[in-house]
Amino acid sequence: MGLMDGKRGIIFGVANDMSIAWGIAQQLKAQGATLAFTYLNEALEKRVRPLAESLDADLILPCDVSNDADIEAVFETLGKEWGSVDFVVHAVAFANREDLKHGFSQTSRAGFKLALDISAYSLVAVTRCAVPLMTDGGSIVTMTYLGAVRTIPQYNVMGVAKAALEASVRYLAVELGEKGIRVNAVSAGPIKTLAASGIANFREKLKLMDDRAPLKRCVSQEEVGKSTLYLLSDLASGVTGEVHYVDAGFNVTGA
Ligand code: NAD
Numbered sequence: 418m419g420l421m422d423g424k425r426g427i428i429f430g431v432a433n434d435m436s437i438a439w440g441i442a443q444q445l446k447a448q449g450a451t452l453a454f455t456y457l458n459e460a461l462e463k464r465v466r467p468l469a470e471s472l473d474a475d476l477i478l479p480c481d482v483s484n485d486a487d488i489e490a491v492f493e494t495l496g497k498e499w500g501s502v503d504f505v506v507h508a509v510a511f512a513n514r515e516d517l518k519h520g521f522s523q524t525s526r527a528g529f530k531l532a533l534d535i536s537a538y539s540l541v542a543v544t545r546c547a548v549p550l551m552t553d554g555g556s557i558v559t560m561t562y563l564g565a566v567r568t569i570p571q572y573n574v575m576g577v578a579k580a581a582l583e584a585s586v587r588y589l590a591v592e593l594g595e596k597g598i599r600v601n602a603v604s605a606g607p608i609k610t611l612a613a614s615g616i617a618n619f620r621e622k623l624k625l626m627d628d629r630a631p632l633k634r635c636v637s638q639e640e641v642g643k644s645t646l647y648l649l650s651d652l653a654s655g656v657t658g659e660v661h662y663v664d665a666g667f668n669v670t671g672a
Contacts, residue, residue, distance in 0.1 A: 419449025420650040425499050427453040427491070429482065429543065430508030430560070433464045435610045437560055438508035440638025444646040446472040450504075455480035455491060482509055482539035483531075492546035502550040504649045507543055507559040510536040512575045514615050521573045532574045537581035544589050544600065554597025556649045559586060560641075561602040561660060567672045571617040583660055590658030599657035601648045606636045606664030631666030 426445070430438035431454055442452055453476035456465035462479070469477045478494055480487045495502055512532035516524050540559050547557065564572035565579035582602065589600040607613065607622040616622070626635045644663045647653050662668050 421450035426504030
């Protein structure tokens with residue numbers, strides 16, 4: 418018996434086998450979930466397709482979350498193929514590299530809009546399309562970071578985007594609660610991934626975990642996967658609108 422037996426869901430945000438979304442996918446599959454995946458572009462499809470196929474996924478769909486038509490097409494396909502959806506993993510973020518280097522006041526209007534669109538608004542757009550298919554309730558989990566609630570050096574506009582994302586989680590949770598749809602965020606500690614490589618001095622953030630986190634180490638994709646599994650499963654049936662920290666306790670020590 419798996420925690421996710423009989424449940425079907427879609428994962429946005431696998432880029433490669435270092436992705437947090439991949440750590441989540443492996444945990445969900447191990448507990449019996451049926452998975453669909455999206456990929457951003459053709460270059461990433463080459464990496465995502467073999468990974469998704471290794472977990473027996475046959476719905477592997479293109480989706481740029483800055484494009485409403487792409488998101489609508491994904492859920493139209495899920496509707497045709499599955500009829501309903503039980504869960505969504507949103508593990509997508511983007512900001513221009515230069516906006517994570519300079520002082521925050523140097524953030525351009527275009528860079529601000531881009532980061533907020535892809536990293537925060539996309540959760541709203543994805544949720545809007547998922548809801549009609551969550552006919553038997555559902556669970557949606559997105560990925561955030563401590564930079565939403567504390568200033569973290571160089572995190573800049575991504576911190577503002579994550580603050581908007583966490584607020585969106587709360588508003589979505591309140592709106593969708595009566596439909597039995599839960600919306601939560603996992604706030605992961607720093608993990609070496611493709612997206613993280615865009616953040617200046619990221620190595621220092623990893624080192625700080627060894628020094629200052631109560632567990633004296635970084636967390637892994639697998640650990641983020643296990644907590645996300647909990648939030649997506651019926652074990653968390655009473656949990657919504659929450660930010661769940663998986664950061665070796667770093668947030669309690671004060672960043
Ligand atoms: P990653 O690079 O593996 O994943 C980021 C994903 O976002 C990629 O799959 C990329 O294709 C996708 N993406 C970017 N722009 C997109 C667009 N327009 N449309 C569709 N997809 C798009 O890196 P990751 O670290 O696994 O990031 C996953 C999530 O976890 C992000 O929200 C990130 O902010 C968050 N997070 C990461 C860390 C960390 O330290 N790595 C910590 C906390 C939170």
